[in-house]
Amino acid sequence: xxxxxxxxxxxxxxxxxxxxxxxxxxxxxxxxxxxxxxxxxxxxxxxxxxxxxxxxxxxxxxxxxxxxxxxxxxxxxxxxxxxxxxxxxxxxxxxxxxxxxxxxxxxxxxxxxxxxxxxxxxxxxxxxxxxxxxxxxxxxxxxxxxxxxxxxxxxxxxxxxxxxxxxxxxxxxxxxxxxxxxxxxxxxxxxxxxxxxxxxxxxxxxxxxxxxxxxxxxxxxxxxxxxxxxxxxxxxxxxxxxxxxxxxxxxxxxxxxxxxxxxxxxxxxxxxxxxxxxxxx
Numbered sequence: 001x002x003x004x005x006x007x008x009x010x011x012x013x014x015x016x017x018x019x020x021x022x023x024x025x026x027x028x029x030x031x032x033x034x035x036x037x038x039x040x041x042x043x044x045x046x047x048x049x050x051x052x053x054x055x056x057x058x059x060x061x062x063x064x065x066x067x068x069x070x071x072x073x074x075x076x077x078x079x080x081x082x083x084x085x086x087x088x089x090x091x092x093x094x095x096x097x098x099x100x101x102x103x104x105x106x107x108x109x110x111x112x113x114x115x116x117x118x119x120x121x122x123x124x125x126x127x128x129x130x131x132x133x134x135x136x137x138x139x140x141x142x143x144x145x146x147x148x149x150x151x152x153x154x155x156x157x158x159x160x161x162x163x164x165x166x167x168x169x170x171x172x173x174x175x176x177x178x179x180x181x182x183x184x185x186x187x188x189x190x191x192x193x194x195x196x197x198x199x200x201x202x203x204x205x206x207x208x209x210x211x212x213x214x215x216x217x218x219x220x221x222x223x224x225x226x227x228x229x230x231x232x233x234x235x236x237x238x239x240x241x242x243x244x245x246x247x248x249x250x251x252x253x254x255x256x257x258x259x260x261x262x263x264x265x266x267x268x269x270x271x272x273x274x275x276x277x278x279x280x281x
Contacts, residue, residue, distance in 0.1 A: 010034065010075040010084055015041065034084060039072060042083045042154075057083060063131070067120035069142060069153040088151060090143030097138060097204055103281055107234045108274050109147075110201045115265035116150040117141055118194055122258045125187050132185055136193045137174045138200060146280035172214040173207035177221040178252055188252035194261070195247035196227065203231040224250065240264060 018032035018041060030041040060071045060083070072084045090096070093113070096103070117136075124131040133140075133152065140154040174196050176189035183189075200207055207227060211217050217225075226248045229241065243264060247255050268274075 010073045012075045012077040012082070015039070015075065015084070031087060034072070038087045038089075040069075040085045040087045040153075041075075042085065044081050044083070057081075063124070063127075065120050065123045067116040067149070067151050068123070069151045085153070088142030088144045088153070090145070090147045090149075092139050093141040093143060093150065093201070094138035096143060096147065097200065098206065102204075105281060107202070107236055108272070109279055109281065110198075110234070111265050111268055111274065112148065112276060112279050113141075113150045113201065114198055115262065115269060117152055117197070118258060118261045118265060120152050121190055121194055122262050125190070125258060130187065132187070132190055134185060135171075136190060136197065137171050138197060141197075148276050148279050148281075172217050175221075176252065177218075177250060180218045180222060183252075186252060187258065188255045191247050191255050191258050191261075192252075194258065195244045198244060199227045199229070199232065202234050202236065203227070205231050237268070 014034060016033045018030040020028060021031045021040075022029040027042050027044045030043065032039055032041050057071075057074055063071070069088065070086045072086065075082045075084060121133060121136070124133060135154055136152065140152060142151050142153050143149065144151065174193045176185075176192035179185055179189055196207055205227075208217050208220075208225075211220065229244070243256055243261060249255050
């Protein structure tokens with residue numbers, strides 16, 4: 001692929017001290033140094049049709065939001081293509097929630113994180129054309145600044161809503177049930193996904209952890225299975241409970257718009273005088 005077709009084509013030899021730190025759905029992630037800064041390098045998995053990589057980078061080049069990991073540039077080394085992004089030093093939300101030692105957090109922390117990722121997804125949905133992330137899950141949400149800041153990442157699947165289909169690889173527990181039947185992903189399906197992640201933050205449990213196979217999860221979700229709200233031990237407003245339940249509707253058209261979540265968390269943040277600087281963990 002011709003690196004000149006991409007924004008900020010970076011000489012790969014200027015990236016030093018690279019070390020593999022993770023493997024994602026759409027590639028391998030490295031930590032390295034560029035321009036005296038620590039950066040994350042995403043090596044895209046090579047598809048038979050490399051236009052998938054071009055599309056991902058093209059969709060991201062103009063995306064700028066405080067809760068979306070910033071694309072610094074891109075590079076190539078032989079046949080491998082890399083996106084160069086800011087490095088998140090707090091690790092993933094998944095690791096924080098489930099890896100020991102477990103660190104305590106409050107509903108105010110949940111509100112802070114949820115406001116950030118719902119706002120980021122709402123921003124993607126508001127783009128022209130509308131963009132879908134397509135692979136939202138806690139492992140693709142990264143923490144920074146003493147875990148006060150959350151940014152969504154792993155954008156190998158970002159694409160225009162009109163072209164999004166269901167053959168993209170993702171984790172079944174976070175997928176809306178209609179996508180199991182071949183329905184294209186949509187804004188309502190990402191509202192469903194975001195609310196599943198919200199349940200996971202509030203319960204600190206793995207989604208469907210007692211169901212051992214993806215096919216079983218798919219079948220049961222089509223039959224109405226949803227996470228158990230009684231697993232949430234935090235005290236939280238009834239208004240939020242209704243939003244979550246409505247987001248799990250089988251009919252995508254009955255789910256609330258994502259901006260209703262943004263409005264709820266923004267209002268809660270303000271009314272309860274939550275100060276982000278006090279939420280270091």
